[in-house]
Amino acid sequence: MISPALAHIPALLAPERLPQYAPLAVQTRDGLVESVHYGSVIATAADGRTLLAAGEPLAPFYPRSALKPLQAVAMVRAGLDLPDELLALAAASHSGAAIHREGSRRILDLHGLTPRVLENSTDLPYGAREREKWLRDGGQATQLAQNCSGKHAAMAATCVINGWPVQGYLDPAHPLQQLVARTVTDLTGEEPERTSTDGCGTPLFALTLRGMARAFGKLAAEAEAGDGAEACVARAMRRRPEMVAGEDRDVTALMRLVPGLLAKDGFEGVQLVGLPDGRAVAVKISDGGDRARMPVTVRVLAALDVDTSPLARIAAAPVLGGGRPVGLLQATEFLAAPDARNDSDAPDAL
Template sequence: MYSSSLVDAPLIREPLHAPVAHLLRGGVIEGIHYGSVVVLDTGGQVQLQLGDIEAAFYPRSALKPVQAVAMVRAGLPLDGELLSLAAASHSGEERHLAGTRRILDLAGVTEDDLRNVPDLPFDPFVRDSWVREGRLPSRLAQNCSGKHAAMLYACRLNSWPLDGYLDPAHPLQQAIAEIVEDLTGQRIAQVTVDGCGAPLFSVSLHGLARAAARITTAVAGTPEALVADAMRDHAEMASGSGRDVAALMRAVPGLLAKDGFEGVQVAALPDGRAVAVKIADGANRARVPVAAAALGWAGVDPGLLTEFQGEALLGGGRAVGCVRPVRSLEPVVVPACA
């Protein structure tokens, strides 16, 4: 089972990534996506590893469930769809904006107190609608606004200063760092700034998978279980309509999944099986089928994963190939490529 003792921080080095997916066109390997993959069994033991699962890397938004757990441990009273939104990389749909406003109202603060970067909605259709309507980038529309609103709420509840809540030395961020180390089981290697402006903690891919498994296997009613239940029950609040990560949670019973920029994916089942993926070039077209293949390798019914095998490559308007995970990620049903 999982140990509560911390190991040393992962080494900061050039990751020794390996091929994880082939770009096949007309039966020829046209390109190769490199990356790293880890699969854990129910006891937390590594059952499969490709590439470098121990080097320091940035999980990006795949770490948001851990950040949400830290805030709940600090007294954040959210549950359901608002707690899911606190762990979200949302699409900027109206429900996401409305939910973020509700969190701000509960905290007794306003959008002006947010310190995430102004942006247009993440979802391309919603973003195009904003542009047509002449709406400008806003902190509310930026995909991390739910997390930032929850951070302000946690600060208010603990009488921590609102100013500087993104400073790594702020009590909130110190509390989050402590839980990152607790759930990953390792010291943080490096702290930098994520795209939204919040501190970003470097751990290993192995540590990220371990954290996800600890969240999904936690006892009911604990902060970990509350976050897992909220995200699974309100998958679209943690992402958005049409997002692959929400569809994956709907397709696989009990699965908790979170994606992150630069080709990161983590997913865990209630029995502790977990997978984590990093695509070296950050390509989503490889992230999705590789994560699905890793879940298949972990024992998820391949029939539940068919819609996540990747989009077909087109030539002249017809399918002539696909992105296919490498053979070592089998057993899983993989698409036949032209």
């Protein structure tokens, strides 16, 4: 019997309506396949054409925290003006280190606010090392430690700048969230298929991998020569990747190791990448697991002729047995020209 607390949740999709995911990554142990990660992926050109795809990249999905750079663009369009390290934090899923918590507090201080105005959920620091230190020091779950605190501090600050009510800034009808919704549509070229609520409480839009890739391609290209909100956000993220994620995070490593690359991850196996020439990559791992996200992303970047030699450490992961390598987690050979089901354009095969 379904719990009354879950009664409002829609029934599961019928099997015939599930997205047609493709096997994107495989883990082997002593030559035997142990696990397979399915999902969808797309790479787009600067003009939005599909360059390659696997799975069903036009199936609506929730980008989760990969939306944060787009939300940050909306805030900059509304007058938010922050130094690079704090603007990068506004687009972050940070690890909860002291630099992140203090940065969120700085955003609030600059606009006459205190952490009391934050409406995000409480949590422990996201990073493993940061969480362990926090707990050793007697820390508890707080809104500043939660990985979205930079975004929420920036949202409250944007309300102050525009004379909007700070209380209730997460309401979809609030002027801030209406602006975010318009900005997401503008950057992705899509109307959301539906709207939900993210884990931190922010309105969340169902989009396609193609739409999200287009948005990241725009941001990354604007960072090269633009002077608008897209350029400001993208440049801040590229200059201060440790604020976007944190030390020991693969997204930080990716932006440090590939010049000009813009990257943002999201819960439930989401990865977005924008390249300086406007090309972009979007990945969704169907089981929501995190470990397959980066090997698949690096595989697509290699197919786009990006030099991925510096990324060997995050392109595959050893499988250990008794403390020694006995297998490997790596991307499959999933790349092929997308079929008509996935894209109405005339895609170019690699």
